[in-house]
Amino acid sequence: AQTVTQSQPEMSVQEAETVTLSCTYDTSESDYYLFWYKQPPSRQMILVIRQEAYKQQNATENRFSVNFQKAAKSFSLKISDSQLGDAAMYFCAYRSVRSGTYKYIFGTGTRLKVLA
Amino acid sequence: DAMVIQNPRYQVTQFGKPVTLSCSQTLNHNVMYWYQQKSSQAPKLLFHYYDKDFNNEADTPDNFQSRRPNTSFCFLDIRSPGLGDAAMYLCATSRGGQGHEQYFGPGTRLTVT
Numbered sequence: 001a002q003t004v005t006q007s008q009p010e011m012s013v014q015e016a017e018t019v020t021l022s023c024t025y026d027t028s029e030s031d032y033y034l035f036w037y038k039q040p041p042s043r044q045m046i047l048v049i050r051q052e053a054y055k056q057q058n059a060t061e062n063r064f065s066v067n068f069q070k071a072a073k074s075f076s077l078k079i080s081d082s083q084l085g086d087a088a089m090y091f092c093a094y095r096s097v098r099s100g101t102y103k104y105i106f107g108t109g110t111r112l113k114v115l116a
Numbered sequence: 117d118a119m120v121i122q123n124p125r126y127q128v129t130q131f132g133k134p135v136t137l138s139c140s141q142t143l144n145h146n147v148m149y150w151y152q153q154k155s156s157q158a159p160k161l162l163f164h165y166y167d168k169d170f171n172n173e174a175d176t177p178d179n180f181q182s183r184r185p186n187t188s189f190c191f192l193d194i195r196s197p198g199l200g201d202a203a204m205y206l207c208a209t210s211r212g213g214q215g216h217e218q219y220f221g222p223g224t225r226l227t228v229t
Binding site: 035046103109111 | 161164221
């Protein structure tokens with residue numbers, strides 16, 4: 001069974017600085033998708049970024065980028081020029097591409113605090 | 117805007133009194149999910165539907181049931197809530213195809229007194 005591990009329960013970053021959130025996963029599959037979701041306090045969870053395992057190029061969405069290391073089974077999220085609105089819980093998630101599989105495996109989350 | 121809607125946003129029920137939470141979507145997605153999320157923890161999948169096909173997680177208590185009468189609506193029934201069932205309940209949808217992300221509703225916060 002697949003597992004997702006986020007080893008940093010909490011991180012802090014100064015406004016305008018860069019922070020990296022870690023995520024590792026375990027799978028025997030060669031193809032899959034990885035996601036980072038953001039859950040602001042008392043607000044709904046939204047997608048930050050998605051990575052397809054068969055693509056070597058790291059995904060980027062504006063200030064958010066990933067460092068995807070397939071062999072190491074690592075999928076970290078880098079947030080550049082951090083803003084106060086980035087403060088949230090961040091969840092890493094895995095999804096298999098096996099036919100008939102619709103489940104997402106979530107990590108335990110990292111709480112990001114942004115300091116003014 | 118297409119979205120996932122959950123009602124009510126806050127629900128208070130008494131110990132042992134059945135409660136139903138609802139979720140609706142305008143995205144026309146095949147898959148709908150119910151998660152339980154306790155404070156600062158990862159969402160825990162309770163069950164999901166692909167169209168009408170129901171998939172229950174092995175560790176979901178029998179106390180939790182679900183119905184999906186049509187594509188747009190899905191309900192979570194808690195037959196006899198205990199104090200341990202107090203949590204945020206999240207509904208989510210996805211297209212079901214490879215790589216599609218989930219879209220989440222705002223959640224229903226359940227309090228059991």
